[in-house]
Amino acid sequence: MKETILSLEKGAMERWRKGDPWGFIEIYAPDVTYFDTGTPQRLNGLGALRAELAQREGKIHYDVMEFIASRIQVQENAAVLTYRFFSTQLNPDGSISNRIPWNCSEVYVRMDGQWRIVHNHWSYIKGERI
Amino acid sequence: MKETILSLEKGAMERWRKGDPWGFIEIYAPDVTYFDTGTPQRLNGLGALRAELAQREGKIHYDVMEFIASRIQVQENAAVLTYRFFSTQLNPDGSISNRIPWNCSEVYVRMDGQWRIVHNHWSYIKGERI
Numbered sequence: 001m002k003e004t005i006l007s008l009e010k011g012a013m014e015r016w017r018k019g020d021p022w023g024f025i026e027i028y029a030p031d032v033t034y035f036d037t038g039t040p041q042r043l044n045g046l047g048a049l050r051a052e053l054a055q056r057e058g059k060i061h062y063d064v065m066e067f068i069a070s071r072i073q074v075q076e077n078a079a080v081l082t083y084r085f086f087s088t089q090l091n092p093d094g095s096i097s098n099r100i101p102w103n104c105s106e107v108y109v110r111m112d113g114q115w116r117i118v119h120n121h122w123s124y125i126k127g128e129r130i
Numbered sequence: 131m132k133e134t135i136l137s138l139e140k141g142a143m144e145r146w147r148k149g150d151p152w153g154f155i156e157i158y159a160p161d162v163t164y165f166d167t168g169t170p171q172r173l174n175g176l177g178a179l180r181a182e183l184a185q186r187e188g189k190i191h192y193d194v195m196e197f198i199a200s201r202i203q204v205q206e207n208a209a210v211l212t213y214r215f216f217s218t219q220l221n222p223d224g225s226i227s228n229r230i231p232w233n234c235s236e237v238y239v240r241m242d243g244q245w246r247i248v249h250n251h252w253s254y255i256k257g258e259r260i
Binding site: 031033035037038039040041042044069071073075076077078080082083084103105107109118119121123124125126127129 | 161163165167168169170171172174199201203205206207208210212213214233235237239248249251253254255256257259
């Protein structure tokens with residue numbers, strides 16, 4: 001179960017870093033709720049997520065993803081996945097251009113045999129972008 | 131059930147705003163995980179939370195709490211509570227001295243008939259303190 005959830009997450013993140021947000025849309029639940037640093041209010045429901053992420057399509061690109069200390073807490077058909085995350089852009093010479101440190105929380109629920117994200121919260125570690 | 135969870139949350143927050151973090155310690159689960167803007171890493175487990183919050187005891191005071199658009203998503207014995215929150219300090223004349231805008235996520239799980247928080251994530255709305 002833990003491997004399944006991590007695999008879903010990393011697959012969606014791999015698409016995300018290349019500017020494709022639709023991997024997450026495929027695994028968000030219909031009633032998903034969402035906070036991140038770009039949202040002035042919580043987004044409620046898959047329709048709201050789809051509208052928001054459509055605006056970001058093609059605009060997000062980074063070269064290196066680091067998942068740090070990922071942890072899954074399991075409770076019957078629900079699981080809380082948390083990790084720190086660094087999204088890093090590189091210069092042509094391979095040096096670091098930009099690195100953003102994130103805290104990530106995801107709540108997965110098993111629905112009809114499929115794990116779906118019902119809540120997602122992204123924030124800057126220590127409340128700062130750098 | 132939703133009333134029970136909101137009541138637990140608001141009771142703990144009422145103590146928190148007066149510098150008393152122990153209301154939360156009473157309702158965190160043994161394996162709670164925690165992110166906020168003061169923590170460089172995720173805190174894992176009640177012992178880590180107790181150590182961190184002991185350092186904050188008596189240092190947090192604000193006059194007005196605003197819970198905005200609280201929402202509870204229920205899944206059997208688990209529930210995700212999310213809200214925006216403004217913590218506000220007032221000047222002696224009643225004008226606003228300081229207001230911090232927060233996103234809050236809490237995952238509650240029912241254990242032996244008691245609701246306990248297994249995950250908590252606090253961040254600044256739009257990634258900014260002000």
